[in-house]
Amino acid sequence: MATQDRHPSETDSVASIPQADAAQPAALDSLSAKGASRRRFTRAGAGAAGVLLTLHSQPGMACTYCGVSASAAVSAVGQNKAVGTLSHHGPAPVCNGLDPLAWSKMAWPAGCSPTDAFSKHFSCNIGSAYAGASCNQIMHGAPFDSTKMAKYMLAAYLNVLSGRVNFLTIESLRSVWSEWVAKGYYAPMAGQKWYANDIVAYLYGTMD
Structure with a gap:
């Protein structure tokens, strides 16, 4: 795992996998889910924060990042485009994602069992x-899992x-996880580094 360019809120865990400051999630608990997501995602930089604000302003979206990949979200801001104006390739996006709390109370789909490692x-x-x-x-x-990275x-x-x-x-999803484990961050595109809280905020935005 890379030790340079570490996010200032992250510390090494006993597992040697990037973890956020354990005190941080407690502070976020006082915020609404949307507010916590907004605060976490602003760590990705002004451009990424612009994506969040742009998407929240668009009415009728089933979720904040409906049909939007991480790289597309960052790329849109770099081109001064509203994410909602990007064309979608293939079938219309399906945006019925459930959050961890919902999944903890219901049956899981074939291919993954709660008892799996x-x-x-x-x-x-x-x-x-x-x-x-x-x-x-x-x-x-x-x-x-203090950052809630694995959970989300x-x-x-x-x-x-x-x-x-x-x-x-x-x-x-596996690629994002593997890069985060190896480097302590995920790069949705050149010049952008998303740390655990940024990634969680994006994933939350596919579920809200």
Whole structure:
């Protein structure tokens, strides 16, 4: 895992996988879900924050990032385009994503079971807390997942498996996770670094 260019709110965990300051989620609990998402996502920079504000201003959207990939969201701002004006390729976007709380209370789609090891679906460092956790533990809020990164990644994964979201793919989610594990951030495009809170904010926006 890269140690340079680390986000100032992140500290090393015992699992040697990027984690946010444990005190941060508690502070965000006092905010509304939308407010917390807005604050987290502004860490990605002014351009990304512009995406969030643009999308929130568009009426009738089933979710904040309906049909919008991470790279498309950042690219739109770089071109001074409203995300809603981007053309979609393929079928119309399906935006019925559920958040982790909802998935923790209902049956999961074929392809992923609560009893599965989380590492069966997302690569984990050998010996890390993530590698030893079940999907059920992750979804219910494992204490070592202080950024909620794994929790929201798994919920997004179930949304894709169940067909509730069709503009994300299993491969893209795994790629984001793997890059974050290896580097401590994910780059949706050159010159942009999204840390755990930024990624969680984006994933939340595919579920709200």
